[in-house]
Amino acid sequence: MPQLEVDGAALTYDDEGPRDGDGVPLVFIHGWTANRHRWDHQTEHFARKRRVVRLDLRGHGESEGSGRRTVAELAADVLAVLDHLELDRFVLVGHSMGGMIAQTLTLAHPERVERLVLVNSISRMSYSRGRGLLMAVSTLVPFKLFVAANIQRAFAPGYPREKIREYVRASADTPQEVVMTCYGAMRSFDVLDRLGEISTPTLLVHGYHDVQLPVSQMLRMAKAYPDAVVRIVDAGHELPVEKPEELTAVLDRFVTDQP
Template structure:
């Protein structure tokens, strides 16, 4: 597993798949408290067809570093990695916070983004009353309890509890400073009034049962996009692992469709 030093952080990443095809690389960006393995199913599929890149964002998974205060700074890390790999043009696939990072890159470097897929993501962070209360008491409860409450509500009813516990343990390994700082970054994120500028062909995929970033918020974003394709799947917020085959199939159709 290669690593890259970027502004006080060490970014772990994977760079897989054939280099000799005509297709531009796919770049997978995970969400808050997750890591690059959220994309295992998608990378296993597309890595046989084209070059795929995925990374652990700073402070997540096997990457180190903290201190970023904005989604734009995280986008800078992703771009630094792609510059290091000499990848000029690419397809972005971002989940949740990773979708916010993807939109930031599409707005700042539109010439580099061939297509974009936003999975369970939005353009303006608006919390439900329940989520707001949960975040409000975050400093009053043990950190692991706070993480467990956030992760458990991310899955649709019926998802295996033993799998949820695995994700809770992995998320709790993310340093508290990173988690809370990036919560603030997401709360401040708002590009809803600018997404009309994005002319990149875009697929919006969302879980019907997502209560972290509710479907109605994504549909409000969809109205602002000039020409976005929308796909709703019977899942919660953690679509890449709840319904991996369905998400991969949706990506496959979008990536092979003529623009």
């Protein structure tokens, strides 16, 4: 797989599909402690007809480097890869933290984003007093327990336990410094008051059972978007792997203008 050196880190990415395919390229950005393979189902589907780019964020998956301390810094990494590939215009698809990165890129470069898709993502992290205390305390437990607790609760009830354990192991392999700095970057992320600046057609897809980033927070975000379509799916926070076929179908309709 190709890599690009960006500010001291080797970022791994995939660039698949026909260069002269249908529509502008699709760019997929994964979430916290995940990797580009969260998008395997969507990549296999879309790369048959159009160019698809996905990458492992700094310190995640097969990319090297330490964590970034802000979402804007993570967005700069993604933009460096897109500039290297000479992608002037694209559809951005981001899951969770990847959706925060996608919003940041769209605000900074609206002329380059044809459409924006946010999967289980929000524009401002907010907590009730009880949940905020729980999140603060969780950072004090051993690292692997912290990761396991967060990943296990990301899936809807009934998702196979053996698959959840696989994702927990993969997330725990992410360097601790990367996990914690990205965690801090998400907690301080806030562009809610700027969403009125985004005129890009936007799709918000969310899992009904998401307890990490609840539907109520997404709906507050939806009200601020001038041009947004909302889809609620019977899934948890890890929609790309919990309901891959359903998510792919929703994306396909949105990017091809089908009703």
